[in-house]
Amino acid sequence: AQDLARVAEIVAAHRDTPGALLPLLHAVQDALGHVPDDAVPSIARALNLSRAEVHGVITYYHFFRREAPGRRVVQVCRAEACQACGGEALLAHAERILGCQRHETRADGAVTLEPVYCLGLCASSPAVQIDDRPHARVTPERLEQLLADVGR
Ligand code: FES
Known part of the structure; x- marks a missing residue:
């Protein structure tokens, strides 16, 4: 209400x-x-x-959510520039780290994982956004660091 x-x-x-x-x-x-x-x-x-x-x-518009997201929101860019720099592998890596599939909120409500289409960081791809904070040139190792306290 x-x-x-x-x-x-x-x-x-x-x-x-x-x-x-x-x-x-x-x-x-x-x-x-x-x-x-x-x-x-x-x-x-x-x-x-x-x-x-x-x-x-x-x-x-994929951007709009119909369900309330988890406490943290992790977005991995899947648009062209990021795809060319390993965006898909990064998204799959995020699924493994978080124990949560893309487009889903983990059952404990801790985190939502969303593919997104361009975060405006194409020149420094691949890009990830965690809550409101964008991160550029994210390697798999960097992703692990960034997600270390997400979903706990
Ligand atoms: Fe990924 Fe633009 S294509 S930030």
């Missing part, structure tokens, strides 16, 4: 802005860590869209 009250405030702040849907969804995810399914009806109503339209946008 607290989450929905927060959503109502965000909706009220955005509803009269043209093209409000994406900024509004970003604001909800910033505030709550995800965009809960039960927020969709009020967002749709406020922007005069159908629920299906709002839902379609949320599911189209």
Whole structure:
């Protein structure tokens, strides 16, 4: 209920802005860590869209989460520049270290592992972001160091 009250405030702040849907969804995810399914009806109503339209946008953009993430969020870039520098192997390594598959939150709620598509560090790939902090040129050894206290 607290989450929905927060959503109502965000909706009220955005509803009269043209093209409000994406900024509004970003604001909800910033505030709550995800965009809960039960927020969709009020967002749709406020922007005069159908629920299906709002839902379609949320599911189209990988960036939006529909479920609350774990206490820590680890993102490994899978876009082109990072792929060329071992991004996929790094993601697989993160799965092993954390004991958590990509797109999943570990059962104890400690960590969510997400593939992402470009962190803006292409010139220093491969890139990883842990919570809000980006890391460039991440080797497997560096990843182990970075993840040492994640998921404990
Ligand atoms: Fe990985 Fe841009 S491709 S940061």
